[in-house]
Amino acid sequence: MIGQEIGGKYKLVEEVGSDALYDLYKSTEKGTDKNFFVRGISGTEPRNDNFVREVNALIVRLKSVNHPGVERLELAQQESNGFYIVSAYSPGSVLESRLRRLSSLSVPAAVSMAIELCEGLKALHGADIVHGDISPRTVLSTSNDGAKLLLPGMWRAYGQDGSLAVAVHGQMAPYLAPEVSAGDMPTAQSDLYALGVLMWQVLVGRSPYFADGAQAMAAKHANDPYPSLRLVAATVPMALDEIIKKCMDKNPRRRYGSAQDLLNDLKAVQDALRFGKKINWPIQGSVSTEEAESVAPALNAVDGEPQDTPKVKKKKEKVKKDQEKSDGMPVWLAWLFYLILIVFLGFVGSWIFFNSQKPETLAVPNIADKQIAEAREELSNLGLVLREGRREESETHAEGAVISTIPAAGEEIRKGSKVEAVVSKGSRFVEIPDFRGRTVEDARRLAGTLNLELNDTDIELVRDRELEEGLIVSQVPEARKKVERFTRIRLKVSNGNRSVGNVRSKDWHTNRVKFTIPDDVGRDVVVRIDVTDDQGTKTLFEQVMIAGQEVDERVRWVGDELLIRVFFDGELVEQMTAKPEEEKEEE
Known part of the structure; x- marks a missing residue:
């Protein structure tokens, strides 16, 4: 499929993903090198006219929607190997x-x-x-x-x-x-x-x-x-x-x-x-903005001169009275009084200055049960720095929530100090879902969301007349059992009414994919390895890694050639092939 041109215009350059309906590709437009998404529905039989007509009508209707949060469909095209829908690309x-x-x-x-x-x-x-x-x-x-x-x-x-x-x-x-x-x-x-x-x-x-x-x-x-x-x-x-x-x-x-x-x-x-505001339910909406009071002196209606307000008049009368009182005070006594007042004010000013230089103290707020990002923002607004400490498993706190802090909530610390948080890794136990009747890919996706391991070596094909080929017959551990995270799941998958021996006679191979994350990566990167054999494409490995870490995985596959593709943060960085009995390494 890679390299195929859709409508003679959009060249498929990378497979992005797939689900039960579509294979999703990244493509480039011929002549402009602009990127587009292309979704393919495989099959040699053309889609029925009503379906095609409805898709084309939708493309026309979506032209009236010009919003960055809505995908724009560009073209619907029937090819010899499937039906394709072209849309605008977004990384x-x-x-x-x-x-x-x-x-x-x-x-x-x-x-x-x-x-x-x-x-x-x-x-x-x-x-x-x-x-x-x-x-x-x-x-x-x-x-x-x-x-x-x-x-x-x-x-x-x-x-x-x-x-x-x-x-x-x-x-x-x-x-x-x-x-x-x-x-x-x-x-x-x-x-x-x-x-x-x-x-x-x-x-x-x-x-x-x-x-x-x-x-x-x-x-x-x-x-x-x-x-x-x-x-x-x-x-x-x-x-x-x-x-x-x-x-x-x-x-x-x-x-x-x-x-x-x-x-x-x-x-x-x-x-x-x-x-950091409190919000109640039901939400009442925004509060109206208050108008500022205008302050202006009163004008005399006759001559237009500003008139003193009562407050100004009162102040002038007070000054006048003070002046009258001071007229009877000896000059030397007045100077002595002023000198004492200056010394006192200097002492008070010095005390205020030296105490103002000390950092403000405040109580550590209670951030237990809050997500680490929310807790960090709350402390930052108070002038404190949150540092994530160790992570612990917890049966009472959600994953990513704060369990406790050092210093503890309520303790007095100075503004600008650091607060260390103990963060929950979530429960160490999960409930096994019921995989029976699902496809292996559905089971793999569901297991991944629960941090359960499901490897190709843990899948056994069995003959079953009741379930269609490819559906799960049984599982170990059984459904709804509580197990620790990263427990390995073993499945028995229906081979239909065919003899299991016919399947086991296929030429299975095992190869090794081994390489080291380059030093020039310089940051955390999501590493994904996709492998393609005669049975299709699947994800062998996906994990956040750093420079210098080593990937060492084994893959079981069928056919004459294995295609291995390595992605960093969703971008294809390496593509290689392997033959039976070959070991593929990249240092």
């Missing part, structure tokens, strides 16, 4: 990938992301376009810490193609409003519901509801009560929890009336976080 990574690495976002980062997405929704709804498919896979985290809505309005086209509708429905189900799952058409209010679910997820690191299958998930959204954020993430402000609760109301009439209404409340929370 960054899909939010789904970012959450896989970070699990969750801090409260300020989540609010900032929600504001940018809400502004994009406001532009879409203003053009009478409903997004209809808001989820981590349709949000792009841009390189400047912004957020962009991807594939707006594509839900209409999916409804015109049965196979695509089935493929995408499982991914949409965790974010669909109850009325949409019940058969209603998506609306602006169902978009706000999906945004509420997304906000809940990025703050906690998992979806608010857990269910096996799309139908069970729809039942959860329709019947289960709203799971309060503050029960699982105590650092989330009460007002933000109420905002998300309102977005996720079962009744669309009780949600926000528009994206602008939601935007107003989110900005109020953002201001409160930024300036």
